[in-house]
Amino acid sequence: MNVVACVQTVLVLLLAPLLPGVINRTKAFFAGRQGPPVLQLYFDLWKLAQKGAVYSRTTTWVFRAGPIVGLAAVLVALFLTPFGKSAAPLAFGGDLILFAYLLGLMRFMTVMAALDTGSSFEGMGASREAFFSMLAEPAFLIGLVAVARVTGSLSLSGMLANVSAETWLRVGPALVLIAAAWMVILLAENSRIPVDDPNTHLELTMIHEVMVLDHGGPDFAAILYGAALKLWVMGALLVSLLIPVHPGVLWKNGLMFLGGMFLLAVGIGVVESIMARLRLARVPQLLMGAMALAALAMMLVLK
Amino acid sequence: MTLLVVACGLLLLTGLGALLLQRRPRGAAVFGVSGTVAAAMLGLYPCLRVLLGGSAELMCLPWPVPGGAFAVGLDAVSAVFLIPVLFVAALSAIYGVEYLQPFREGPAAGRSWFYYNVLVASMVMVLLARNGLLFLMAWECMSLASFFLVMYESEKPGVREAGWVYLVATHLGTACLVAMFVLLGREAGSLDFGRIGALPPAVAAAAFCLAIIGFGTKAGFVPLHVWLPEAHPAAPSHVSALLSGVMIKTGIYGLVRMLMLLGPPRTEWGWVLIGIGLTSGILGVAYALAQHDLKRLLAYHSVENIGIIALGLGVGVLGLSTGHPLIAQLGFGGALLHVVNHALFKSLLFLGAGAVVHATGTRDIDHLGGLAKVMPWTAAAFFVGAVAISGLPPLNGFVSEFLVYYGSFLSCLESGARAALPFIGAIVGLALIGGLASACFAKAFGIVFLGEPRTEQGRSAHDPGWTMRLPMLILAMACGAIGLGAPWAVRAMRPAVALLTHEPTAIIFTGTGNVLDLLGGLTECFWALVGLVGILGLGRWVLLRGRVVRQGLTWDCGYAVPSPRMQYTASSFAQWFVDWFRWALRTEHHRSLPQGVFSGTAFMNTETEDGFHEGLFRPVFERARWAFSKLRWIQHGQLQLYVLYIALTLVLLLIWYASHL
Numbered sequence: 001m002n003v004v005a006c007v008q009t010v011l012v013l014l015l016a017p018l019l020p021g022v023i024n025r026t027k028a029f030f031a032g033r034q035g036p037p038v039l040q041l042y043f044d045l046w047k048l049a050q051k052g053a054v055y056s057r058t059t060t061w062v063f064r065a066g067p068i069v070g071l072a073a074v075l076v077a078l079f080l081t082p083f084g085k086s087a088a089p090l091a092f093g094g095d096l097i098l099f100a101y102l103l104g105l106m107r108f109m110t111v112m113a114a115l116d117t118g119s120s121f122e123g124m125g126a127s128r129e130a131f132f133s134m135l136a137e138p139a140f141l142i143g144l145v146a147v148a149r150v151t152g153s154l155s156l157s158g159m160l161a162n163v164s165a166e167t168w169l170r171v172g173p174a175l176v177l178i179a180a181a182w183m184v185i186l187l188a189e190n191s192r193i194p195v196d197d198p199n200t201h202l203e204l205t206m207i208h209e210v211m212v213l214d215h216g217g218p219d220f221a222a223i224l225y226g227a228a229l230k231l232w233v234m235g236a237l238l239v240s241l242l243i244p245v246h247p248g249v250l251w252k253n254g255l256m257f258l259g260g261m262f263l264l265a266v267g268i269g270v271v272e273s274i275m276a277r278l279r280l281a282r283v284p285q286l287l288m289g290a291m292a293l294a295a296l297a298m299m300l301v302l303k
Numbered sequence: 304m305t306l307l308v309v310a311c312g313l314l315l316l317t318g319l320g321a322l323l324l325q326r327r328p329r330g331a332a333v334f335g336v337s338g339t340v341a342a343a344m345l346g347l348y349p350c351l352r353v354l355l356g357g358s359a360e361l362m363c364l365p366w367p368v369p370g371g372a373f374a375v376g377l378d379a380v381s382a383v384f385l386i387p388v389l390f391v392a393a394l395s396a397i398y399g400v401e402y403l404q405p406f407r408e409g410p411a412a413g414r415s416w417f418y419y420n421v422l423v424a425s426m427v428m429v430l431l432a433r434n435g436l437l438f439l440m441a442w443e444c445m446s447l448a449s450f451f452l453v454m455y456e457s458e459k460p461g462v463r464e465a466g467w468v469y470l471v472a473t474h475l476g477t478a479c480l481v482a483m484f485v486l487l488g489r490e491a492g493s494l495d496f497g498r499i500g501a502l503p504p505a506v507a508a509a510a511f512c513l514a515i516i517g518f519g520t521k522a523g524f525v526p527l528h529v530w531l532p533e534a535h536p537a538a539p540s541h542v543s544a545l546l547s548g549v550m551i552k553t554g555i556y557g558l559v560r561m562l563m564l565l566g567p568p569r570t571e572w573g574w575v576l577i578g579i580g581l582t583s584g585i586l587g588v589a590y591a592l593a594q595h596d597l598k599r600l601l602a603y604h605s606v607e608n609i610g611i612i613a614l615g616l617g618v619g620v621l622g623l624s625t626g627h628p629l630i631a632q633l634g635f636g637g638a639l640l641h642v643v644n645h646a647l648f649k650s651l652l653f654l655g656a657g658a659v660v661h662a663t664g665t666r667d668i669d670h671l672g673g674l675a676k677v678m679p680w681t682a683a684a685f686f687v688g689a690v691a692i693s694g695l696p697p698l699n700g701f702v703s704e705f706l707v708y709y710g711s712f713l714s715c716l717e718s719g720a721r722a723a724l725p726f727i728g729a730i731v732g733l734a735l736i737g738g739l740a741s742a743c744f745a746k747a748f749g750i751v752f753l754g755e756p757r758t759e760q761g762r763s764a765h766d767p768g769w770t771m772r773l774p775m776l777i778l779a780m781a782c783g784a785i786g787l788g789a790p791w792a793v794r795a796m797r798p799a800v801a802l803l804t805h806e807p808t809a810i811i812f813t814g815t816g817n818v819l820d821l822l823g824g825l826t827e828c829f830w831a832l833v834g835l836v837g838i839l840g841l842g843r844w845v846l847l848r849g850r851v852v853r854q855g856l857t858w859d860c861g862y863a864v865p866s867p868r869m870q871y872t873a874s875s876f877a878q879w880f881v882d883w884f885r886w887a888l889r890t891e892h893h894r895s896l897p898q899g900v901f902s903g904t905a906f907m908n909t910e911t912e913d914g915f916h917e918g919l920f921r922p923v924f925e926r927a928r929w930a931f932s933k934l935r936w937i938q939h940g941q942l943q944l945y946v947l948y949i950a951l952t953l954v955l956l957l958i959w960y961a962s963h964l
Binding site: 055091122 | 672673675676682686690693694695696701705708709712713715716720723727730731734735737738739741742745748749750752753754755820821823824825827828831832835836839840842843846847850851852853854855856857858859860865867869870871875876877878879880883
């Protein structure tokens with residue numbers, strides 16, 4: 001574990017709540033509104049951390065463990081996520097599998113906490129979350145296999161650092177397809193439009209927000225922060241894949257990576273502004289589409 | 304070695320004691336349980352010794368049966384399978400005493416200990432046998448003993464049918480095994496395993512096919528799994544734990560042993576195993592999602608996990624046949640470790656389900672709910688099992704799946720386009736199975752243990768006594784230990800993997816790309832996860848200290864009078880999945896929808912029959928029954944004529960024998 005990687009991780013811990021702020025500002029710009037401040041999520045987290053808590057009488061320790069274990073899982077996933085082309089604090093062959101399963105653990109705990117409330121509303125969200133992520137997981141992993149084959153490495157840090165201009169010239173089309181598939185998965189897993197609408201709190205069509213309706217206070221802060229980190233780690237993989245050069249110098253890499261993350265957040269904001277949410281029954285088709293893109297990329301890489 | 308034989312004898316003796324005491328169930332239970340526990344303690348020592356680097360042992364005694372000697376042996380592969388058998392058998396036996404309390408009257412409970420001990424002894428014998436005939440005899444004892452255990456509550460019609468399905472299935476499987484051993488014995492001139500070797504390719508291929516069908520029936524490969532979801536729920540829960548956790552693994556053991564005996568494996572075998580693994584894994588968990596019966600759901604999950612094991616074996620065989628030793632090590636290592644892991648968490652889950660049935664009297668998930676508050680110990684243990692079986696970090700299920708994943712990823716890096724295909728299939732399959740399994744256990748745990756109780760029995764349920772609680776807790780701790788101590792657990796698999804890949808133990812997992820180092824990184828992350836959970840939990844405690852923490856009603860979007868019946872049910876939770884897999888599941892919906900403004904009663908229920916049972920085997924067996932009914936005139940009840948049949952057969956045999964002299 002080196003010092004640089006640790007400093008970078010601390011930087012991410014501080015910067016991650018910015019992403020939702022940037023997305024919201026972009027959406028506000030498209031709607032011609034002023035919009036909430038970029039730092040809104042920091043204010044929210046601060047306020048929630050000051051509050052007490054209300055627990056439903058129906059719930060058990062599972063409900064209280066949900067946000068804590070979920071946040072811990074995504075934090076460990078963050079330790080495995082490279083900072084642009086710079087290696088993560090922890091990297092070993094096969095860490096990409098652990099990465100995918102840590103996000104799975106986070107999801108499992110959220111689903112369990114939702115079911116613990118006994119509310120049919122939250123059960124509905126839990127069922128959808130479980131189903132959609134089941135479809136997203138294979139597509140994500142096929143993309144990882146393809147990138148691993150192109151770069152000859154089995155750790156996230158190694159394989160994303162190995163994506164160079166030469167790689168893009170050699171298998172550019174495949175990488176574009178993988179990036180497209182991962183973008184769809186990123187939107188689905190982070191409950192963004194066109195799969196889920198983070199703005200509609202009380203609609204029957206949504207997924208993530210409905211599962212966390214009963215959490216409040218520090219628990220809800222953990223959930224919001226965890227969601228921001230999840231967006232960051234999944235976005236970081238995508239951005240590192242898309243950066244075609246290895247800057248070598250530390251500050252250049254940092255600048256490129258953070259710039260990329262900013263552009264990604266703007267991009268998500270644009271997608272949310274110009275698209276409507278899909279009908280729920282169409283979401284599986286979208287995810288199967290992502291799986292088809294990833295499979296196509298795999299075929300291009302295999303030849 | 305001697306200790307294991309002594310353990311077998313002890314099991315049989317105490318079993319006989321239980322049989323003699325069948326009129327006094329308490330005495331029979333004492334005999335049965337103490338025998339199993341003592342045998343486990345005796346037997347575990349030599350197994351551990353072999354896994355920690357001790358040498359393999361072989362014991363050959365002459366016996367008056369043709370086809371070789373009475374050969375029993377203990378090597379690392381046997382030891383890997385023996386440890387879960389002995390461990391789970393002892394814990395399930397302790398659990399069984401209290402579980403069988405309600406059945407105190409009548410001799411059935413006392414007699415069941417006889418069958419239980421015979422089952423354990425025959426499983427040990429199957430794993431030790433080094434002679435085809437001895438193997439088949441032990442195999443048959445195992446099948447019969449487990450049949451009688453399944454038939455424990457034979458006054459219930461469902462149980463009787465389940466028992467018959469099992470009996471027919473297991474004997475059809477055994478028939479294939481007999482054919483396989485005859486084939487091998489003819490080539491080698493002896494049924495001793497030690498003499499089998501250097502087979503012509505055609506014979507090896509035929510033997511492999513017979514092994515897949517014969518052992519696959521016991522293990523539960525789709526479509527040969529049909530007996531499994533019938534028989535496992537029908538048995539008492541501690542027996543289900545033993546059947547589902549360890550007995551079906553004897554099928555995997557048989558397959559592994561055959562892979563060792565049949566010489567260098569062919570690439571096609573790997574393709575076959577991966578194909579079987581994918582179909583069993585995905586269909587097994589899909590069927591599990593559609594179930595309403597908790598124990599039936601768990602039984603289908605065994606089919607799924609057997610699929611994962613088959614995937615691991617397939618990866619191993621492909622690695623071996625294409626000359627990639629590291630991939631072979633990872634595949635076989637993952638498969639063997641998953642055998643142990645599945646034995647631990649599946650028996651844990653069955654024991655947990657048994658505690659639920661014990662307390663509430665129902666297995667229907669949709670009639671349960673809210674048990675975590677009244678049965679906290681059972682809930683905690685079941686939760687650990689659910690996380691482990693879903694393959695989530697930091698528990699043991701993830702470690703074995705990780706090995707198979709890693710082997711597949713490695714070969715995707717190294718091999719050509721065509722050779723990489725089965726490995727890509729394995730990765731996609733594992734990802735899909737993982738997603739489905741975690742959804743299924745979110746349903747099983749979430750609906751049964753969380754929320755509000757849906758019935759009165761659920762409200763008044765309580766945890767079982769300590770003799771039932773302790774086995775569950777020990778199993779849960781074992782799941783955690785293998786997860787958090789992954790490098791040691793994988794290190795213990797090395798001697799067994801070495802036997803399968805024909806390499807020295809020292810280089811297993813340490814060659815190019817040191818797997819043990821990599822597992823060190825993995826466990827660092829596991830411990831980081833555990834530590835972070837602790838720190839964050841402490842952080843919340845500090846934050847909430849001195850603040851108002853209130854208890855209230857579930858918010859539920861402001862609806863103030865929720866009733867337990869309004870909760871999301873297991874069927875609704877699984878609806879997306881069941882719809883998605885309707886091409887395979889063919890779930891039947893029975894419903895009457897509400898009509899008009901003031902609608903009367905409305906209902907809806909779904910039923911998922913096993914498609915292979917109903918669509919494939921039932922028609923075949925109906926035909927067979929029709930054909931055999933034409934022969935029914937032979938059976939007329941006149942004893943003299945039966946004796947005549949026997950005499951005629953003997954005469955015919957004599958003539959045949961004389962004509963060949």
